[in-house]
Amino acid sequence: MTSTLEARELVVVREDRRILDGASILVPPGEAVAIQGPSGSGKSTFARALATLLEPDAGAVLLGGLDAQRIAPTQFRTRVAFLAQQPAMFEGSVLRNLEAGPQVHGKSLSDVRASELIRAVGLDEPILQREARTLSGGEKQRVALARALANEPEVLLLDEPTAALDPDAGERIVALLRELRARGLSVVMVTHEESHARALGGTLYRCERGRLAIDS
Numbered sequence: 528m529t530s531t532l533e534a535r536e537l538v539v540v541r542e543d544r545r546i547l548d549g550a551s552i553l554v555p556p557g558e559a560v561a562i563q564g565p566s567g568s569g570k571s572t573f574a575r576a577l578a579t580l581l582e583p584d585a586g587a588v589l590l591g592g593l594d595a596q597r598i599a600p601t602q603f604r605t606r607v608a609f610l611a612q613q614p615a616m617f618e619g620s621v622l623r624n625l626e627a628g629p630q631v632h633g634k635s636l637s638d639v640r641a642s643e644l645i646r647a648v649g650l651d652e653p654i655l656q657r658e659a660r661t662l663s664g665g666e667k668q669r670v671a672l673a674r675a676l677a678n679e680p681e682v683l684l685l686d687e688p689t690a691a692l693d694p695d696a697g698e699r700i701v702a703l704l705r706e707l708r709a710r711g712l713s714v715v716m717v718t719h720e721e722s723h724a725r726a727l728g729g730t731l732y733r734c735e736r737g738r739l740a741i742d743s
């Protein structure tokens with residue numbers, strides 16, 4: 528079951544500036560949402576606040592109608608997976624990276640599941656044995672996605688997942704996000720690239736001066 532993720536009127540003030548100025552969003556179960564906007568408009572701040580990695584000065588984040596402050600952080604972060612622009616790989620093989628999340632919850636990852644995950648992100652099994660830190664940027668993005676999927680999240684929240692990639696690799700990541708959404712995940716993608724925002728094929732929000740509005 529996937530839950531609705533919502534941000535209500537988030538305000539973040541830094542150095543007397545309202546970096547977020549009442550930013551709201553609604554992500555119904557299984558929806559794709561792209562947030563597009565110019566550099567400095569507050570997209571990353573919003574993504575981090577929505578992921579509860581940053582506490583807003585006002586407003587609330589809700590998951591399944593429940594205030595995120597009432598949900599244990601480890602549980603929230605399992606249900607809402609946050610992927611940074613250039614995800615850091617843990618030391619060791621790709622397989623070790625995929626096992627890390629379930630291990631935190633005292634679970635093991637079967638070989639069959641590891642193969643499923645790696646194929647779900649468009650990679651082949653031999654990569655499981657490779658040293659994760661030696662992969663290309665596009666491969667790391669995919670492994671980070673597989674690593675997030677190992678925790679069976681409800682929502683994928685990505686900040687500029689394509690910005691560090693060449694155009695082809697970027698387009699493949701967007702295509703992959705569309706596929707994951709088709710399997711029932713909610714996807715929230717922040718990007719400054721309008722073409723990628725549109726290619727995601729869901730609701731498009733525009734971020735300007737710390738506020739979000741649906742773009743039609």
Ligand SMILES: Nc1ncnc2c1ncn2[C@@H]1O[C@H](COP(=O)(O)OP(=O)(O)O)[C@@H](O)[C@H]1O
Nearest residue numbers: 541542546564565566567568569570571572573
């Ligand atoms: N911790 C901080 N302290 C002061 N200013 C910040 C901080 N974080 C972000 N900002 C400023 O807030 C604005 C929005 O930043 P950010 O959310 O990173 O925008 P975007 O991701 O859209 O480029 C920028 O002007 C940035 O310099």
Ligand SMILES: [Mg+2]
Nearest residue numbers: 570571572687
């Ligand atoms: Mg940013």
